[in-house]
Amino acid sequence: MRVVMFGFQTWGHRTLRALLESEHDVVMVVTHPRSDHAYEKIWSDSVADLAEEHGVPVLIRNRPDDEELYTALKEADPDIIVANNWRTWIPPRIFGLPRHGTLNVHDSLLPRYAGFSPLIWALINGESEVGVTAHMMDEQLDAGDIVVQRAVEVGPRDTATDLFHKTVGLIAPVTVGALARIAAGETEFTPQDRSRASFFHKRSAEDIRIDWNWPAEDLERLVRAQSAPYPSAFTHHRGKRLEIVSAVVSEGRYGGTPGRVFYREGDGVVIVAGADARTGRNHGLAVTRVRTAEGEELPATDYFTSMGGYLTNRP
Template sequence: MRVVSFGFQTWGRRTLQALIDSRHEVVLAVTHPASDHSYKGIWGDSVEELARERGIPVHLTERADAETIDLVKRAEPDIIVVNSWYTWMPPELYTLPPHGTLNLHDSLLPKFTGFSPVLWALISGASETGLTIHRMDEGLDTGDIIVQKSLPIGPAATGTELVLAGMDLIPEALNEALDAIDAGTAVWRPQNKAERTFFHKRSDRDSRIDWSWPAVDLERFVRALSAPYPPAFAHYRGQRVEVLAATVSEGCYGGTNGRVVVHEDGAAVVCGPDAFRGNNRALTITRVRTADGVEHAAAEFFARGGYLTDSPE
């Protein structure tokens, strides 16, 4: 089949590479211009660079405007494939090819629709994540599903490890979907809208530690926000401190949420609901980084004790 690819960042590049390696023909690659936006730079591998290396026509645009639609029409695709496209695609475009448009989304839809699904899945305590290929329609990640691949979330997995593992699912899933469509054997499964969960875009506020959460949830939170993502943070004696590594304490700690208790293995921070009852595990922080970029062993950094807070005091 003749394929037009819409994509950006590493997800888009990995998808374009999978298409190039398939038996199908990529006739046009549409991508966004390079961006200085901090989030878009996290996984910044270039779709444009790969397309030009392989002699594939490239169109750079921020949105699917009239020029973009005209170029796609002239490319005469049998299908469009989308992964990591940041702006709205009009029905005139996604219904243009005979086989419509496929979108790749890194979750097991209808769970974790929206943004940063892998991070939210880990933070929420889900047992698995994965990759869904579905038909694009007027909703956000709501179209009929053709292929899903699951990925277990291990007890020590980081957000970065899961994102990379999810990208590794792209070639097999995409080949399965395209070959089934081409052969006329595709089976489409409607999504159950009642099971849909939507997660919003992440911002700096979403990396701030909430000490009312139980320690097991906070430990996952720290693992989810692994480099290159903005790490979990709190404030200590007026300065912002990034929490890079932590474990759940063996014993229970009581008192006021955010109170630091230093011991040989790190700094145990009182957390969780009804902490004053003394029934909660603590989050034992083992490594932190300060605003100057310097990393510290937590036991040494928090030697004076005190409190970790939501804002500078």
């Protein structure tokens, strides 16, 4: 089939590479300009560079809604558009233009975790598995019929970076497998159960601010979800920003006020956590490594030279 590819960052790069290595003919690529957004500078393999290396025409767009792009698409005469990590709305006259419509590849197990940063949100929420879904695009974001879906297990110590590497490896087989079904003439795929759908927004600085009213188990997953190269989850100590680089759920149960710097346990320093910490039934978050406002990373036991005081949401 003649394929036009819409994509960005490493997800789009892996998709384009899979298409270039397949039996299909990539006739044009549409990608976004380079971005300075904190999350969009991560996993930023260039789709444009890969396309140009293979002699594929490239158009750079923030939004795919201009007449020049529409005319170029018509002239390219694609059988299908394949999209992965396209960051803005694709209008119906674009996604409906090819003979077989548009196949979108999304890194979640749809219908759950539609939208942005699905791996990070899924890890924070304690999901047991994540994955990649190829579905037919319609007017609702990430809502079309599922063509191929594959899952991988979330391990007890997996970080968001681990999950990225697990799922990015699924892009090629999911994409090529979905195209094989479509090329074979199949048109009936699996409708999404919209009663199970959830939609998530982009991550921002506010989303990595630690709230010590959260249970320690949730905070431990937040820290893992914000693993390098993502920005670390952070709190404030004595008025200065303090990043929590690594942490585990404490073995003991600790009572008192959320955010209290309380007790040395093993290699960590336990911070009291949970809205009902006053009951003494909660585990705390045993912080093991921190990074100061000056950028110094060190063991928490070296940073907290004495117990007492509080970690706070704001300076």
